[in-house]
Amino acid sequence: MSIDRATVAKIAHLARIKVPEAEQDHLAGELSKILAFVEQLSEVDTEGVAPMSSAVATTLRWRPDQVDDGGTREAILVNAPDRAEGFFGVPKVIE
Amino acid sequence: MTYIQGETGDWEMVIGLEVHAQVTSKAKLFSGAATAFGAEPNSHVSFVDAAFPGMLPVINGVCVEQAVRTGLGLKAQINPVSVFDRKNYFYADLPAGYQISQYLQPIVGKGEIVLDLPDGSSRTVGITRLHLEMDAGKSMHDQHPSKTYVDLNRSGVALMEIVSEPDMRTAEEAGAYVRKLRTILRYLGTCDGNMEEGSLRCDCNVSVRRPGQPFGTRCEIKNVNSVRFVQQAIEYEARRQIEVIEEGGTIRQETRLWDTAKGVTRSMRSKEEAHDYRYFPDPDLLPLVLDPDWIESIRTTLPELPDDKKQRFITDYKLSLYDAGVLVAEQARADFFEAVAKGRDAKLASNWVNGDFFGALNKAGKDIQDSPVSAEALGGLIDLISDNTISGRIAKEVFEEMFATGQPAAGIVEAKGLRQVTDTGAIETAIAAVMAKNADKVAEYRSGKDKLFGFFVGQVMKQTGGKANPALVNEILRAKLAAG
Structure with missing residues (x-):
């Protein structure tokens, strides 16, 4: 599978990353190479092998339904570039 | 479609x-x-x-x-x-x-x-x-x-x-x-x-x-x-x-x-x-x-779900599909109904719960939890209807009083003297008085204007302050009017 220029532009837009047109060809080549490298895995016969979700034999840990966090508004907002009346402030989103 | x-x-x-x-x-x-x-x-x-x-x-x-x-x-x-x-x-x-x-x-x-x-x-x-x-x-x-x-x-x-x-x-x-x-x-x-x-x-x-x-x-x-x-x-x-x-x-x-x-x-x-x-x-x-x-x-901790409850209400209480559906739409309403219906006429209980009771709650903007009339209290009112102490019509009046004051039905009936008159003698006296006062209408009735029957019932009920047993009034009135 290879990635073309248009796909690079689309992924960049979805990820909100600015990629100048001059770099798109170069990136398409790089990404295609990465995909080709990973594609080697498809040569392995995985017939009847369950997908592996973790490298360690462990199960998902559950927490009890207990309120033991929150109430730290200052710590939540302290790094916000903009805030007002306890809210985060962001540029107006027009719907 | x-x-x-x-x-x-x-x-x-x-x-x-x-x-x-x-x-x-x-x-x-x-x-x-x-x-x-x-x-x-x-x-x-x-x-x-x-x-x-x-x-x-x-x-x-x-x-x-x-x-x-x-x-x-x-x-x-x-x-x-x-x-x-x-x-x-x-x-x-x-x-x-x-x-x-x-x-x-x-x-x-x-x-x-x-x-x-x-x-x-x-x-x-x-x-x-x-x-x-x-x-x-x-x-x-x-x-x-x-x-x-x-x-x-x-x-x-x-x-x-x-x-x-x-x-x-x-x-x-x-x-x-x-x-x-x-x-x-x-x-x-x-x-x-x-x-x-x-x-x-x-x-x-x-x-x-x-x-x-x-x-x-x-x-x-x-x-x-x-x-x-x-x-x-x-x-x-x-x-x-x-x-x-x-x-x-x-x-x-x-x-x-x-x-x-x-x-x-x-x-x-x-x-x-x-x-x-x-x-x-x-x-x-x-x-x-x-x-x-x-x-x-x-799975073993699941409650009885609305569809099953509805089916049970229809089978056990002989309710109509519609009444059962209205009752089970909310669990609190279904529970309230069952408490009222326990040991009583289920159809009467369902009519009261879905009718006057919820009508009054909606009007007052209240939930079942804040109701001034408990399931036992409503049951008490229904008991008084079932044993002919009061008529269904008087019961509505008693219910309004219960809803307003939170008093039990029996107390209101006694205090206001609303006990139904089932004494045939008293009813006959009232009928005689009404017939004497409306001799012209009695004559019209007897000459075939039988629509007037409702008028006589109304007058007798008025005469008895609404307390006369309606079935007895109908029965005796019909006989007296025919007797002429």
């Missing part, structure tokens, strides 16, 4: 609904912050909910249990292994840039809901799936001229997204679906179903087609927050699509918004490109594996 008449012939709606139901739990799906509604902004937020770097999600076991319980209540298949995925999009109230959701392997698979339609018939609608996901925060666009304010209190609260098959054909069916789903969720205790607070939100997928033809292109109306709006939005959207097609246009698959004020749906162009969510399994969460014994142990 209910079709819509267009300019060029009949059309049929095809409707599927996606309901987002907020899971009833104390803490959030992946953090220990509280879920309580209405707190100060950003006060119920953990570092996980605000997506601070390095924070890891840990799943709340009760949220999992609630999803399984809901699945069992919808007679659905519970998947022993399900997987959490990241749904990627950018929005100011989604701090991580992705929502943790379930995509290819949801926790609950196919199930069903039986709709109770207004004409008494029922219809089964398929459930495609139910999955667990986290809610986003809340954006407020109208607080400041150039800024949007974001509150993350809701961020991370557990939601169940419940997806129906495209099985509904009218807006009324869609309304009945939302009401029934809400009833089931409330019986199960897995979602409070409060649409005003946003605990239950509905996305409506609507398309139209010629009867018998394949499905048309659908549009999705996002975030409709009342049963009435669900019906109005679907009705509007179907007519809009028919108009477009009949004028030679085509329907573009898109996301639309219900404008409550204008009563129209309109396109949400900004969301168009966001549809490429690039789902992938969340590397922070292992698959959710459920022990079959644990699932069965939850």
Whole structure:
């Protein structure tokens, strides 16, 4: 599978990353190479092998339904570039 | 079948609904912050909910249990292994840039809901799936001229997204679906179903087609927050699509918004490109594996569900389908009825509970819990009717007094002297007085104007202050009038 220029532009837009047109060809080549490298895995016969979700034999840990966090508004907002009346402030989103 | 008449012939709606139901739990799906509604902004937020770097999600076991319980209540298949995925999009109230959701392997698979339609018939609608996901925060666009304010209190609260098959054909069916789903969720205790607070939100997928033809292109109306709006939005959207097609246009698959004020749906162009969510399994969460014994142990704790309860009310209490349906729509109402009906005439109990009792509660804007008349007190009133102490008509008067003062029926009847007159002598005296006073009307009656009978009954009741036993009055009056 290879990635073309248009796909690079689309992924960049979805990820909100600015990629100048001059770099798109170069990136398409790089990404295609990465995909080709990973594609080697498809040569392995995985017939009847369950997908592996973790490298360690462990199960998902559950927490009890207990309120033991929150109430730290200052710590939540302290790094916000903009805030007002306890809210985060962001540029107006027009719907 | 209910079709819509267009300019060029009949059309049929095809409707599927996606309901987002907020899971009833104390803490959030992946953090220990509280879920309580209405707190100060950003006060119920953990570092996980605000997506601070390095924070890891840990799943709340009760949220999992609630999803399984809901699945069992919808007679659905519970998947022993399900997987959490990241749904990627950018929005100011989604701090991580992705929502943790379930995509290819949801926790609950196919199930069903039986709709109770207004004409008494029922219809089964398929459930495609139910999955667990986290809610986003809340954006407020109208607080400041150039800024949007974001509150993350809701961020991370557990939601169940419940997806129906495209099985509904009218807006009324869609309304009945939302009401029934809400009833089931409330019986199960897995979602409070409060649409005003946003605990239950509905996305409506609507398309139209010629009867018998394949499905048309659908549009999705996002975030409709009342049963009435669900019906109005679907009705509007179907007519809009028919108009477009009949004028030679085509329907573009898109996301639309219900404008409550204008009563129209309109396109949400900004969301168009966001549809490429690039789902992938969340590397922070292992698959959710459920022990079959644990699932069965939850099954044993399910309450009697509305459909079963309704059937039992019809069989055991000999109630009509309609009466039983009204009673079971809310668990508290059904429980109240059963307490009143215990050892009494069930039909009379049902009439009083569904009639005067709920009429008075609605008028006073009260819930059953705050009712000034308890089930025992209402039962006491019904006992007085059953043993002929008071007539049904007087009982209504006594009930109003009970509702206003909280006094028991027997006390009011004694204090106001409302005991029914069953003494035939007293009734005969009253009848004689009425007949003497209205000799002309007696003559008219006897010459064939038998419609006047009602007039005489009314006069006798008036004469006895409404306390005469109506059956005895009828009987004696008929005999006396005929005797001439």
